[in-house]
Amino acid sequence: MKTIKIGLLGLGNIGTGTYKTLEMNKAEIEKAAGTRVEITRILEKDINRDRGIAVPVDKFTSDPDEIFKDPEIDIVIELLGGIEPASTFMLSAMENGKHVVSANKAAIAANYDKLMETASRNNVIFRFEASVGGGIPILGTLTGPLCANKFEEVMGIVNGTTNYILTKMTVEGLDYDTVLKDAQAKGFAEADPTADVEGIDAANKLSILMALMFDKYVSPDSIPTTGITHITKESIEAARSKDCTIKLIAHARKLENGDIDYKVAPMEIANDHPLASINNEFNAVFVTGNAVGDVMFYGKGAGPLPTGSAVLGDVIEISKAILK
Amino acid sequence: MKTIKIGLLGLGNIGTGTYKTLEMNKAEIEKAAGTRVEITRILEKDINRDRGIAVPVDKFTSDPDEIFKDPEIDIVIELLGGIEPASTFMLSAMENGKHVVSANKAAIAANYDKLMETASRNNVIFRFEASVGGGIPILGTLTGPLCANKFEEVMGIVNGTTNYILTKMTVEGLDYDTVLKDAQAKGFAEADPTADVEGIDAANKLSILMALMFDKYVSPDSIPTTGITHITKESIEAARSKDCTIKLIAHARKLENGDIDYKVAPMEIANDHPLASINNEFNAVFVTGNAVGDVMFYGKGAGPLPTGSAVLGDVIEISKAILK
Numbered sequence: 001m002k003t004i005k006i007g008l009l010g011l012g013n014i015g016t017g018t019y020k021t022l023e024m025n026k027a028e029i030e031k032a033a034g035t036r037v038e039i040t041r042i043l044e045k046d047i048n049r050d051r052g053i054a055v056p057v058d059k060f061t062s063d064p065d066e067i068f069k070d071p072e073i074d075i076v077i078e079l080l081g082g083i084e085p086a087s088t089f090m091l092s093a094m095e096n097g098k099h100v101v102s103a104n105k106a107a108i109a110a111n112y113d114k115l116m117e118t119a120s121r122n123n124v125i126f127r128f129e130a131s132v133g134g135g136i137p138i139l140g141t142l143t144g145p146l147c148a149n150k151f152e153e154v155m156g157i158v159n160g161t162t163n164y165i166l167t168k169m170t171v172e173g174l175d176y177d178t179v180l181k182d183a184q185a186k187g188f189a190e191a192d193p194t195a196d197v198e199g200i201d202a203a204n205k206l207s208i209l210m211a212l213m214f215d216k217y218v219s220p221d222s223i224p225t226t227g228i229t230h231i232t233k234e235s236i237e238a239a240r241s242k243d244c245t246i247k248l249i250a251h252a253r254k255l256e257n258g259d260i261d262y263k264v265a266p267m268e269i270a271n272d273h274p275l276a277s278i279n280n281e282f283n284a285v286f287v288t289g290n291a292v293g294d295v296m297f298y299g300k301g302a303g304p305l306p307t308g309s310a311v312l313g314d315v316i317e318i319s320k321a322i323l324k
Numbered sequence: 325m326k327t328i329k330i331g332l333l334g335l336g337n338i339g340t341g342t343y344k345t346l347e348m349n350k351a352e353i354e355k356a357a358g359t360r361v362e363i364t365r366i367l368e369k370d371i372n373r374d375r376g377i378a379v380p381v382d383k384f385t386s387d388p389d390e391i392f393k394d395p396e397i398d399i400v401i402e403l404l405g406g407i408e409p410a411s412t413f414m415l416s417a418m419e420n421g422k423h424v425v426s427a428n429k430a431a432i433a434a435n436y437d438k439l440m441e442t443a444s445r446n447n448v449i450f451r452f453e454a455s456v457g458g459g460i461p462i463l464g465t466l467t468g469p470l471c472a473n474k475f476e477e478v479m480g481i482v483n484g485t486t487n488y489i490l491t492k493m494t495v496e497g498l499d500y501d502t503v504l505k506d507a508q509a510k511g512f513a514e515a516d517p518t519a520d521v522e523g524i525d526a527a528n529k530l531s532i533l534m535a536l537m538f539d540k541y542v543s544p545d546s547i548p549t550t551g552i553t554h555i556t557k558e559s560i561e562a563a564r565s566k567d568c569t570i571k572l573i574a575h576a577r578k579l580e581n582g583d584i585d586y587k588v589a590p591m592e593i594a595n596d597h598p599l600a601s602i603n604n605e606f607n608a609v610f611v612t613g614n615a616v617g618d619v620m621f622y623g624k625g626a627g628p629l630p631t632g633s634a635v636l637g638d639v640i641e642i643s644k645a646i647l648k
Binding site for chain 1: 598636
C-alpha cells in the first residue's frame with residue numbers, strides 16, 4: 001500500500017493542530033483516503049518549543065528545498081501565514097510537482113490567479129478549504145454538492161475577532177476600546193488587531209469566495225472595506241431600536257446586468273435573519289443559489305483543531321485523486 | 325465529448341424540479357461535470373400533465389426495463405418516493421450497471437445495507453444527498469470535507485412540516501389541531517400527516533445520518549420515535565419559562581463505551597443554541613466532530629428546486645468519476 005507523504009511548512013499553532021488532528025484521527029483519515037498518510041518533513045526553525053506533541057527531531061528541516069526537491073513527498077501543506085515567503089514557497093512546491101494545501105487566506109487572495117495558473121500548468125491539485133471559515137466546510141461545498149447552482153449572493157461573518165467584539169458590545173453594552181482590550185487579554189484579538197478590526201482579513205476571504213462562486217477574481221485591495229473601529233454603543237443601540245444587530249459582513253451579490261457588487265462593512269442585520277444570532281467567535285456563511293435558495297454554514301472560523309480538520313479534509317481529497 | 329445519459333424514474337414535483345434545474349443551470353452543471361448531461365428517458369405514466377416544462381413526448385416510457393436495459397444510460401435518478409417499487413427499481417438499475425442517485429429517504433433507510441452491498445458488488449456509485457435535509461449539502465459534507473473527524477453527535481431538525489407546526493404554535497400561541505389544519509390548507513402538511521407528525525420521516529433521515537457518521541445502520545423501525553401530536557400550548561409555555569423552544573430533534577450521540585444512543589423526539593432546546601432559532605419549514609443539522617467542534621448546516625429541507633440542486637450535485641460527482 002502506498003503511503004502519501006506530506007511536507008509541512010510551519011509548525012506554529014495551526015501546524016501543531018493539524019499534526020495533532022492527524023495523530024488523533026489517523027484511522028478515520030487513512031480509511032477515508034484509502035491509503036496511509038504521513039507527515040515526513042517539517043519546515044520549522046523552532047525545534048525545541050513544547051507543543052504538547054512528540055515530533056521526531058529528524059523530521060525537522062530549515063531548508064525548504066529539502067521538501068520541494070524530495071521525490072517522495074506528494075503533498076505540501078503551507079501553514080506559515082502571511083503573504084511571503086508563503087506564496088513563493090507554494091509556487092515552488094507546485095513547480096516541483098507537489099500538490100498543495102493551504103490555510104493562508106492572505107497569500108491566496110493576494111496571488112490567486114498566479115497560484116491557480118501554476119497549479120494548472122504543473123497538473124497538481126491546489127486546495128484551501130481552511131482559508132475561509134476555518135473548520136466550516138464552505139469552499140468544498142460551493143465547488144462540490146452545490147455546484148449545480150448559479151450563485152446569487154453571499155453574506156459572511158468570516159472574522160471571529162470582530163464578531164467577538166461586536167457581540168460583547170451588543171450583549172454587555174460596552175464600548176469598543178473596553179471590549180478590544182478584554183479580547184486582547186483573552187487571546188481573541190492580536191496585539192496589533194489592524195488586519196481584523198479594519199476588515200482586511202474579511203476582504204481576503206471575500207476575494208476567495210467570489211473567485212469560487214462567481215469565477216471572478218478581485219484583489220482584496222480593490223474591495224471597498226470598512227472595519228468596526230467607528231462602531232459605538234450608540235450605533236449598536238440605533239440598530240437595536242430597528243430590531244437589528246450590527247455584524248461585520250463580507251458581502252457580494254450578482255446584479256441583473258451580470259456585474260458583481262461587493263464590499264466588507266458593518267451592516268444592520270434584521271434579528272430574524274439567521275446571521276443575526278451568530279455570536280462570539282463563531283463564523284457563518286450565508287449563500288443564495290438559484291436552485292437551492294438560502295443555505296447557511298456555521299462553525300468555528302479558527303483554532304488549531306478546526307483548521308486541522310479542514311486541512312486534512314483537503315489532504316484526503318488529494319490522496320483519493322492521487323490513487324485513482 | 326461524451327454525453328452522460330440519465331434515466332429518470334418519476335416526473336412528479338421533485339422530478340419536475342430536477343428536470344427544471346438541469347434546464348435552468350445546464351451550462352454550470354456541464355462545466356462542473358466536464359461533460360454534456362442529458363435526461364434521455366423518463367419513467368412516468370402521466371404524460372399529459374402540465375408541469376410548466378416542455379418535455380419531448382418520446383422521452384417517456386412506462387416500462388422500467390427500457391431504462392435499465394438501455395446500454396446508453398449511465399445514471400438512473402430515482403424520484404418515485406415510497407419504499408416500493410422504488411427499492412426494487414434501484415436494485416435493478418444497479419444490477420444492470422447503472423449508477424444510482426435517489427432522494428428517497430424511506431426506501432434508502434429501509435434497505436440501506438442491501439442497496440450499499442448491491443452498489444458495491446456491481447461497482448456502481450450510489451449517492452443520495454437529497455434524502456436528508458433536501459437542498460442542504462449535509463451528506464456529501466460529512467463524507468467529504470469533514471471526514472477527517474471522529475463524529476460525536478448529531479442533532480437535526482430534518483422535517484419541515486413539524487418544524488412549521490411547532491414554530492406557529494410557539495410564535496402565535498395556537499394549539500396543535502388549529503395549526504395542523506392551517507398547514508394542510510397551505511400545502512405544508514399532507515392530508516394524511518402521519519409520517520411527518522409521528523416522526524417517521526425524521527427517523528428515516530436519522531437512520532441515514534447514523535450510517536454515514538457512525539458506520540452503523542439502524543433500521544428506522546428500531547429508532548425510538550416520538551412525534552409532536554401530544555405537544556400542547558402548555559408544553560410550549562413550560563419550555564418558554566425555561567428559556568427554551570420545543571423542536572422535533574433527530575438525535576444520535578456516541579457514548580464513551582462506543583455505543584450509539586439515538587432517538588427522534590421533541591426536545592426543549594435552549595434559546596441560545598443555534599437550533600432554537602431555526603423556524604418555519606427550514607431544516608438544520610447540527611454536527612459535532614472531535615476536531616472541527618460544532619458545525620451547523622441550514623437551508624430548505626424540501627421543495628422541487630432545492631431537491632433538484634442536491635440531486636444534480638450527485639449527478640455531477642458521478643459524471644466526474646465516470647470520466648476519470
